[in-house]
Amino acid sequence: MVPFPISLKTLAAAVLAVVCVSLFVFPAQSQGQENSKHQRIVPDPVEPRPFSTVAVRKTPLYTVAFRSPDQFSEQDRLLLADSESSIAEHAGFAGLAFSQSNWKTRQIVCPTFPNHLFVQYTRNNGAGDVSVFSASIPRNGNGRVRVVPILKRGYSLFSPAPINALTISAFNHIRAEDPETANSDWLGNALCYAALAGARPEILAASAEPAVHKPIPALTAAMDVQMQARGIEVIRFDDAAARPHAMEWQMTFTHQGKLIKATHRPAAMMAVRPASQKDAVARTWPVPQGGQN
Template identity: 85%
Template structure:
């Protein structure tokens, strides 16, 4: 029997034909894969969080008010009376001597946090001997009584209240206890934080005239919301009523709604006329007109 042999040249030609056919059948697959590797996908725009820039505001434009003790509602007076022992305990831990007399109180009204009663206590024993602290009391039982120490006998406790980690922590707990309601008004959040930290923030409308016997404000306030690359929002406003000079506040929130930093410093502008809109790092929204966010 004669063995059957295929010449090497014939075998090589056959293999080359198979390879060429394979490339001709799937020409687009490798090309498509190459294109997909270099294709850029533009992500959809994301609405800023935790504070929306398009939602309708549910509260008035200027959302912080102060009421004397005799202006507190009967319901809130009962709640305050039920919380006095807890307030005294927490104030005692901070060395604020709440058991002594001559403390005066006033309510801080923050519509942004409807589930909380805020009260500020002050004891004035003369120049250099003033003590102040704020109290947060949950109205619906969801949470606990918290205090924000501001000054003790004229001195800041730990560090100034506006930048104090204890103040920031208390505010985060308050926001969590009010749930999504706390995210409805970014301006209300900023003003309420400043009030709890011991100031009486005031935002003047453009063109507002000073009243009789009222100090001329240093400047009109402005609010900015900046979107950072890492999903953080920065809220800024200028407190026109701060003394001895106007103050610029800045608060940084994470995308999840946690306050991580708060600062205040003298405002860079000092003029009787309304302040012009400042440039923001990324996107800026000025203080909205009443009825809008």
């Protein structure tokens, strides 16, 4: 083999070129790898929970209904009779004197909770002496009888039922006992809670006109999803059927579906408008129309 003579200058130039290329390539690769590590990945949108904003409603009803004793189904009449001893026991703990015979009943029909029978008891002994409580009875045996005290001889027990911690706790247990449909309708949850706490809210269609001896429709209803607050959902509505003045209801649910706060106060209203005519508000869904939740 014949060696090729290489001058020292040529060798030095070659080594210097290799070093320069290495210094140029490696930092560029390192910088690219560093940028890829800190690249921001935007997650896919997450549907709010516990209540959906797009799910189709299973029932077209926007409100709860009330039935007199003669309108009870035979099955519900038998279930109520079997549960009277438990109702009497729980009412007795609240000092509601359930043993007296002048209590009147009416059923609260909440489509959102088909596995429960809700009954409201009222005893009217004259002006200033009215007692009211609601009872929740599981239809399928999954749960237990619960009582929500509202009034005892004209006075609220502990604090008004709409904001009472006992009412909130009972409602959370009811939701847990009806897991398949409890989260299916945000408006149904709000109206049922109000009814169990003593109200009689009603939301009518936009074309309906208030009539004599009929309740005025609730004026507004909306769900506010506060994603920045770890998925908290706030349901609110103004009940114009309340007397002596309209009342504003607001319920706050966690992402896991637990009711953590309820407020009930006079509503600031200047004009009567059906709920569906409410102007759009940021992060708010108006009363559902067309069979949507």
